[in-house]
Amino acid sequence: EIDIMKLICHSQVVNFKESFEDETNVNIVMDFIPGMDLFAFLDQKITFSEKFVKFVVQNLVEILSYLHSYGIIHRDFKLDNIMI
Numbered sequence: 001e002i003d004i005m006k007l008i009c010h011s012q013v014v015n016f017k018e019s020f021e022d023e024t025n026v027n028i029v030m031d032f033i034p035g036m037d038l039f040a041f042l043d044q045k046i047t048f049s050e051k052f053v054k055f056v057v058q059n060l061v062e063i064l065s066y067l068h069s070y071g072i073i074h075r076d077f078k079l080d081n082i083m084i
Helices: 002-007 038-042 050-069
Strands: 016-021 026-030
Touching: 002 016, 002 026
Parallel strands: none
Antiparallel strands: 016 026
16 A cells, blocks of 8 residues: 555645554554545535536546556545545
């Protein structure tokens, strides 16, 4: 996973900074992203415009296409893992 994170460089993917280990953990340092995940955002029960939804979906497809171009399949692709 760390090797994959080092490989990825996309404006809409969280940047990997470094990693380090201790006796029991592998720690990964990444950029801090303020805001909320897409699940919490959608749970606000507000109506979203078609333009906004189209923007979000286009970005998700672009990011997945980028990952797939490197032969990477995201195995935990869910609303909780998408920051907005």
